[in-house]
Amino acid sequence: MMPPILNPRVYIGLLALSAILWLPLALQSSFVYHLAIQVCVFAGLATAWNIVGGFAGQLSLGHAVFYGIGSYSAGLLVAKFGISPWIGMFAGAAVSSVVALLIAYPTLRLRGPFFSLATIAFLEVVRLLVTHFEGWTGGSAGLNVPLQIGLPWMIFREKWAYLLVAFGFFAVTLLVAWLIRRSRFGFYLIAVREREDAARAVGVNAVRAKIAAAVISAVLTSLIGSFHGMYLTFLEPSAAFSLELSIQIAMFALIGGLGTVAGPVVGTVLVLPVAELARGWLSAFGNGTHGFVYGMLLVFVVLFFPRGLVGHLSQQVLRLIDRLPNGHKAKAAEPARPAVQRIATSLGQPILKAEGLHKRFGGLKATDDVSLTLHEGEILGVIGPNGAGKTTVFNQLSGFIRPDQGTVTVRTGVDWSSPRSPETFARAGVGRTFQIVQPFAGLSVMENIMLGAFMHTRLRSEAEAVAREVAHLTDLTALLDTEARSLTVGGMKRLEVARALATRPRVLLLDEVLAGLNPSDVARAIEMIKRIRDSGVSVLMIEHLMQATMALSDRIVVINVGKVLREGKPADVVNDPAVIEAYLGKGYTHAQAA
Incomplete structure (x- = not known):
């Protein structure tokens, strides 16, 4: 089998991802920079969500709770104690991992919608707590992040610096998802998603695998949330702990293709720019018109591409790539040999x-x-x-x-x-x-x-x-x-x-x-x-x-x-x-x- 680094699909994928960087640099537009940063952030969030929602098949409808914990942890540590968000984001990730464990440990031992309902409940509880403690969080009025310019504070004058950092977070998340999908752990998650009993029959501890996926997904979501909070420089409970945000990142993964590495990225790249442009162009027709665009795209994909865009089109794309020089070739059949050597045992015991x-x-x-x-x-x-x-x-x-x-x-x-x-x-x-x-x-x-x-x-x-x-x-x-x-x-x-x-x-x-x-x-x-x-x-x-x-x-x-x-x-x-x-x-x- 061809090593992954020699596969032309890898280079084509890297070339496509690099467009997120060189396109804004070529156009030098503030709006394009902002759009590219948003694509990196939401593609990273959708990829992180896909680890638990796509690979493991556990629908997390309150996943924004980890985004909010990450953004508020970094923001509060900067505002109250002057601690760099590069340190604060790991504190937020630690808190998110504990919350994910508290949600997943009891609910993922059961079958049914209990995990989904628990994430929504935690999302609402944490939002109310953040709103209640006004002295620390600013309550419903929100929290302004101190504008200290420089790399240690994750705040920059130039948009390209934000883009590089956002792309770095996105690239790390995508790499983690790719490594998981190719690993034994990734195989176990997909097995649990498709047929849990059959997975247990080959030695998979289904509960442990699902809990691990939930924790990894929460940590990555929290890290990206920390950066995004510093980029926005303003934190508000209704936005950071939003059910709409949870559904939005899940929808990007669904449109692109659940359980695939590229699916959440493709879904974000195709849908987010259209929605942002619709928000600007159609705002005169009424607030939230961009939501109509999300809905129409989702209905279209569900009707015509039920396995997602990547899941539906991957076979055609792979056939095209395999025609390239040094493309994937089917391995020649090996000479037949005994699969299992006869074990010398004293029969009858x-x-x-x-x-x-x-x-x-x-x-x-x-x-x-x-x-x-x-x-x-x-x-x-x-x-x-x-x-x-x-x-x-x-x-x-x-x-x-x-x-x-x-x-x-x-x-x-x-x-x-x-x-x-x-x-x-x-x-x-x-x-x-x-x-x-x-x-x-x-x-x-x-x-x-x-x-x-x-x-x-x-x-x-x-x-x-x-x-x-x-x-x-x-x-x-x-x-x-x-x-x-x-x-x-x-x-x-x-x-x-x-x-x-x-x-x-x-x-x-x-x-x-x-x-x-x-x-x-x-x-x-x-x-x-x-x-x-x-x-x-x-x-x-x-x-x-x-x-x-x-x-x-x-x-x-x-x-x-x-x-x-x-x-x-x-x-x-x-x-x-x-x-x-x-x-x-x-x-x-x-x-x-x-």
Whole structure:
């Protein structure tokens, strides 16, 4: 893969960004300087917001609280104590990080709009506090920043100096967002945004990732707010802690493309100058006419570019760039090699135990004293009629449901551990798939598999190498650059298996991995499962396709009405009258006897 610094897309992007600097210098217009500074500030704010709102998918509608904290912290320290805003902005960033933690820690453990509502509530509370303490903040009348000219005070006579500083803040924010997007942390955020359960199944601590994104976003927003407050030289609660400002920066990211690095910048560059010009040209028609421009642009993008401008146009732009000399070329296929070396283990030792599992949902007893054991090098089939409790048992074996009674233990080396959550099960060596496939649809096949590989490495290059090896094992090598949403059902099923295998599990739980496949995909999946077992991974599979289950399984466990009905060799289980009755009813048994 081409190093990022050699990619022509990088140079084209840097050239486009440099226009924010050279265009005002060429025109020498105060209004153009002001417009360029505003573009840098709001592009930086939108990029910072995009880390939590786009990458992590957590809608922060009161994000201006961090902007206001940053601007007031720097302004108050200058006005009251004569401390440079270059120091004050870090004090504001520290306060913002604490506030972000207070908001995110309780709310991001829940699913729903709680984080969004909490940010709005904090925004209003802080605005009222700033208005109330008039002796310190100036109250609703606002606070004038002392006009001390010079770099230490972040106040200049020349507009170009402001522009350089604003561009510096913007460039740092953009660099942080770019580094996050390419890192393991960025992959984790996108995984949590798209499918949190699937992310937890590959070892991602979803709560910790979301909280970290909220804190990083708050710190960057606060730093930019400190500079902008010094640039305006006047701080007012209704402007600094404004819900309108929060919505505005979120809208720039939405128009450009949520979850992309360039999206917030493109949205700001396209919308902000138009709105500012509309504010000047159309002000005679009524105050707030520029808001009409925002609204019309937003409606247009939502209707015709639902993935944002960057998300919609990126494929066409990439095709154009790839035609350039030294553009991105598809990597030649590497010679096939074994994805996983066979692990030398003494077969037959227990590796996963479930003992006395009980689980109730209200008055329904889903599992009733279920116990089973999986051995090394074994394929254990779990079968039973619909509604028997198989999926509930499966979810208890992977940490997604905690049993009311009983334990699930995993052998790690010579010791046994009792994981308590999906991510700790994954780190203990238990991988799983889902009955309804849960690919990360916006990512490529390569990136989906890399998410599993990141559990054991932080390096992107190592994760890519693991992804290629696992793709060979699961017949996905030819599809590595394909978006996951474009795969067939069979491809998605294999992709889930590949993602789980990339975590290097010793136990693989397969939940109806053959369901819905055509005969050729079934045959391919059966061979894949055999290869997985031969690589040293023990397999526990729930399956309704009886012929395949009987052919693959070393042992069968039958579950009916939440209990273990029968356990043994496939030939013994399939001929057991109790099993036949559970599947076909008493009438069939009586007819056979007659």
